[in-house]
């Protein structure tokens with residue numbers, strides 16, 4: 001089926017299995033995955049390791065073929081016209097693509113020439129991108145002397161040399177320190193606005209998906225479990241989280257629990273030691289009621305917070321486990337597979 005008009009990316013019912021190797025059953029990496037992303041937006045695929053994000057990206061960028069299902073990029077069918085798709089996209093892989101012995105500008109110009117740009121055009125575009133990513137003063141240094149954040153920015157610039165309509169960013173900030181991540185997020189914001197790009201971003205960082213994506217699909221076991229803007233997904237959870245820490249020398253937690261359970265506007269009230277948790281439709285309005293109930297019961301409070309639901313809460317709601325736990329179990333599985341591999 002052709003995508004909706006205005007969508008730069010469209011995938012429908014994608015299925016892909018890999019051989020499990022050595023008599024093991026095949027691995028079903030994608031199990032009916034589908035989504036659409038509007039032109040000029042950043043669409044995020046969020047999921048723990050092994051969820052199927054990279055496989056989706058490989059199919060959309062023509063690096064792999066789906067067993068079944070359809071995919072369109074910039075309105076072009078990836079299975080029928082892979083060469084046309086390749087001209088329309090830029091791909092920033094997890095691993096660096098630049099030559100560490102070359103300078104920043106040499107790497108960019110080479111990438112442009114490989115894409116068929118003339119020398120003058122490639123130099124002008126390289127200068128423009130070096131400026132956009134704040135790399136102009138480092139342009140003539142070898143890339144091996146760059147920090148992780150600078151090298152990553154150069155990778156993104158290389159992916160943009162030929163002015164693609166769609167840019168694929170596979171886990172762009174993995175391995176960067178928090179400061180470099182925050183800086184790259186800012187650059188990516190500016191870049192999508194300036195280049196009028198559609199971006200497909202994969203990430204296993206909840207904060208990155210929240211910060212960068214206009215819309216998100218949460219991917220688990222090869223299919224999309226839920227989709228929307230980060231705010232839509234979080235507000236779908238109905239209500240803010242209220243957390244109250246009781247003072248160490250205050251009344252006993254059972255008295256405190258009983259007091260807040262009597263506040264009508266609070267739901268899902270629970271206690272864990274001296275921490276009380278509850279949900280409320282309007283946390284800011286309900287917190288004073290909870291504090292008044294505690295005071296009336298003679299309970300001293302050390303601190304109280306209201307928090308909007310996080311994407312971790314969204315993930316928990318749709319998959320039954322926290323994102324951190326899913327990520328840990330994926331790492332454990334990978335570790336176990338590596339042990340089996342090295343033992344056999």
Ligand SMILES: Nc1ncnc2c1ncn2[C@@H]1O[C@H](COP(=O)(O)OP(=O)(O)OP(=O)(O)O)[C@@H](O)[C@H]1O
Nearest residue numbers: 018019027029047048049050051052053054055056
């Ligand atoms: N070439 C391959 N051969 C066999 N199995 C594969 C291959 N590539 C991926 N897989 C398996 O397919 C599933 C999905 O992998 P994929 O790399 O798409 O997930 P991901 O969400 O991108 O995770 P990561 O962030 O670790 O790359 C995993 O179970 C993975 O082990």
